[in-house]
Amino acid sequence: MTDTAPETATGEAGTAWRRIADALAASIEQGEYRPGDTLPASVALAEQYGVHRHTVRQAFRHLAECGLVTVSRGRGTQVTAPRFPYRLGRRVSMRTNFGAAGIAVSSSVLSTQIVSGEAQHCAMLGLPEGTPLWAIETLSRAGGTPVGTGIHYLSVERFPGFDAILTEAGASITAAFKACGIPDYVRRSTRLAARLATEREATLLQLAPGEAVLQTHALDALPDLTPIHIVNSAFAGERMEMVVEPFGE
Amino acid sequence: MTDTAPETATGEAGTAWRRIADALAASIEQGEYRPGDTLPASVALAEQYGVHRHTVRQAFRHLAECGLVTVSRGRGTQVTAPRFPYRLGRRVSMRTNFGAAGIAVSSSVLSTQIVSGEAQHCAMLGLPEGTPLWAIETLSRAGGTPVGTGIHYLSVERFPGFDAILTEAGASITAAFKACGIPDYVRRSTRLAARLATEREATLLQLAPGEAVLQTHALDALPDLTPIHIVNSAFAGERMEMVVEPFGE
Structure with a gap:
C-alpha cells in the first residue's frame, strides 16, 4: 500500500504508525515474514523508520488487533498463521468445515465416563437432574495440528454403548449418530x-x-429440535476462528 | 447435587473429583462463594476431602472448563461472574441485547481518524483499495463495567461527518445510522x-x-445486504459471551 495517505483527524502523528503497520503487513503478505517468525524489535524498527519506539509499538498493536501478529511478553512480536475458519450454521461439522478447505481432520476419544448429570446439562437435554450421562472427552486435529478438545454429554439410556460407537467412528459425532440411526442433526445453540x-x-x-482458548458450549438436536447432545469445547485461540453468517444459508 | 452417583468407566477415582466439583459448584450457586472470591487452596481442600491434591485440581479444572472459576498462576482459583450474553443474529445491537436484560449500556468515542483503507477492509466494503475510511475507536460499558472496545471502519464519502454524528449519538452505531437516514441494518458476518x-x-x-479477549470481526450491511460497516472488537473474555442460535429467529 502506498502512502497516498490520509488527512487524519489526529494529525501527522497518526500516519507514522500506520505507514509502518502497512509496510509490515505487506511484508507478511508477501511471505518475507512467515507464521512463527519474530518481527524485528521495536527499537530496531524505530531507528529504521526514524520514529519513536512508541510509534512502532502502536503499529504492532494495530497488527495484533488485526490478528496478523501476536505480541507477547518475552517472546516479542510473532507472525501468526491464518486461523482455520469454522462455520457455525444450522449444521455444524468439523469434518465438513475443514474437508471443504482440503484439510484433513482426525479426532480421537481420550476418555469416557458415565456421570450423574448436572442440573444445567440435564435441563438443556430435557432430562431429570441426575440422569446418567456419557461424558466423553475428545481431541481434534486439523492438518495434524491439535485445534480443539471437548467433552460430549448425552443420555446413556438413549445412546447405549455410545462410548464404543464413538471410538469406532473415529470420534466423529456425525458418524456415531448415523450408527445410532440418526442420519441428521442440527446445531440449536x-x-x-x-x-x-x-x-x-x-x-x-x-x-x-x-x-487463550475459544470456549464453546454447544447444543445439538434432532431435526425437530429435540436436544440430544451437548459439547463443551476449547479451541486453540490462535488456530481457529468461528464464522457466523446469518444470511449465508 | 447428591452423590447417588455414577458407575464410571474409569472406576471410583473418577467420582472423587466429581464429588468435590459438585460440592464447590453448589457452594458457588448458593452464594457461599461469590464472583471474585478465591476458593480455598487445593492443599486445604485435599485435606478436607481426604483426597490427593491432584484430585482437587481436577475438580478445579472441571469448574474452569464449565466457566464457573478461573484458575490463574499466582492468583489461585477465582469464582467468575456470569458472562453477559450477547446474541449474534441477523440484527445485532449491544443496547438491544443488554437492554432486554435490564443492563444499561453506555459507549463513548475514544478517537477518530481518516485512514487510507486497507485492501482487506476495502474489499469487504466493496470499495477500491485506498478509499478514505473512518477509523473510529469506541469503548462500551455494560452496567458500568467496560465490556468491549472496537474500531469501526466505514466510507468517508458515503458517511460525511460520521465522527461527529457517532459522538453525538453516544457511540451508538444504530442511532448514528438512523441520523444518516438508515433506519435498519443487518449483520452479514x-x-x-x-x-x-x-x-x-x-x-x-x-x-x-x-x-484473554474474544476478538470479533464483523460486517454490517443494508437490509439488501450491501456492506456498509466493519467493526473489529475485543471483548473482555471473562465478562461476555456470544450466543448463536440459528433457529432462534
Whole structure:
C-alpha cells in the first residue's frame, strides 16, 4: 500500500504508525515474514523508520488487533498463521468445515465416563437432574495440528454403548449418530467466550502456558429440535476462528 | 447435587473429583462463594476431602472448563461472574441485547481518524483499495463495567461527518445510522476468535495483564445486504459471551 495517505483527524502523528503497520503487513503478505517468525524489535524498527519506539509499538498493536501478529511478553512480536475458519450454521461439522478447505481432520476419544448429570446439562437435554450421562472427552486435529478438545454429554439410556460407537467412528459425532440411526442433526445453540487455557488444555492443544482458548458450549438436536447432545469445547485461540453468517444459508 | 452417583468407566477415582466439583459448584450457586472470591487452596481442600491434591485440581479444572472459576498462576482459583450474553443474529445491537436484560449500556468515542483503507477492509466494503475510511475507536460499558472496545471502519464519502454524528449519538452505531437516514441494518458476518489482550485493550477493559479477549470481526450491511460497516472488537473474555442460535429467529 502506498502512502497516498490520509488527512487524519489526529494529525501527522497518526500516519507514522500506520505507514509502518502497512509496510509490515505487506511484508507478511508477501511471505518475507512467515507464521512463527519474530518481527524485528521495536527499537530496531524505530531507528529504521526514524520514529519513536512508541510509534512502532502502536503499529504492532494495530497488527495484533488485526490478528496478523501476536505480541507477547518475552517472546516479542510473532507472525501468526491464518486461523482455520469454522462455520457455525444450522449444521455444524468439523469434518465438513475443514474437508471443504482440503484439510484433513482426525479426532480421537481420550476418555469416557458415565456421570450423574448436572442440573444445567440435564435441563438443556430435557432430562431429570441426575440422569446418567456419557461424558466423553475428545481431541481434534486439523492438518495434524491439535485445534480443539471437548467433552460430549448425552443420555446413556438413549445412546447405549455410545462410548464404543464413538471410538469406532473415529470420534466423529456425525458418524456415531448415523450408527445410532440418526442420519441428521442440527446445531440449536452455541455460546462462545474467551478464557485462558487450563493446564490440561494447554497440554492437549500444545499451547504455551497462559495462552487463550475459544470456549464453546454447544447444543445439538434432532431435526425437530429435540436436544440430544451437548459439547463443551476449547479451541486453540490462535488456530481457529468461528464464522457466523446469518444470511449465508 | 447428591452423590447417588455414577458407575464410571474409569472406576471410583473418577467420582472423587466429581464429588468435590459438585460440592464447590453448589457452594458457588448458593452464594457461599461469590464472583471474585478465591476458593480455598487445593492443599486445604485435599485435606478436607481426604483426597490427593491432584484430585482437587481436577475438580478445579472441571469448574474452569464449565466457566464457573478461573484458575490463574499466582492468583489461585477465582469464582467468575456470569458472562453477559450477547446474541449474534441477523440484527445485532449491544443496547438491544443488554437492554432486554435490564443492563444499561453506555459507549463513548475514544478517537477518530481518516485512514487510507486497507485492501482487506476495502474489499469487504466493496470499495477500491485506498478509499478514505473512518477509523473510529469506541469503548462500551455494560452496567458500568467496560465490556468491549472496537474500531469501526466505514466510507468517508458515503458517511460525511460520521465522527461527529457517532459522538453525538453516544457511540451508538444504530442511532448514528438512523441520523444518516438508515433506519435498519443487518449483520452479514461475524468472525470470532480468542487471543490475549494487547496492552491498550487491557488498560481500556480493565483487565489484568495476560488476560484473554474474544476478538470479533464483523460486517454490517443494508437490509439488501450491501456492506456498509466493519467493526473489529475485543471483548473482555471473562465478562461476555456470544450466543448463536440459528433457529432462534
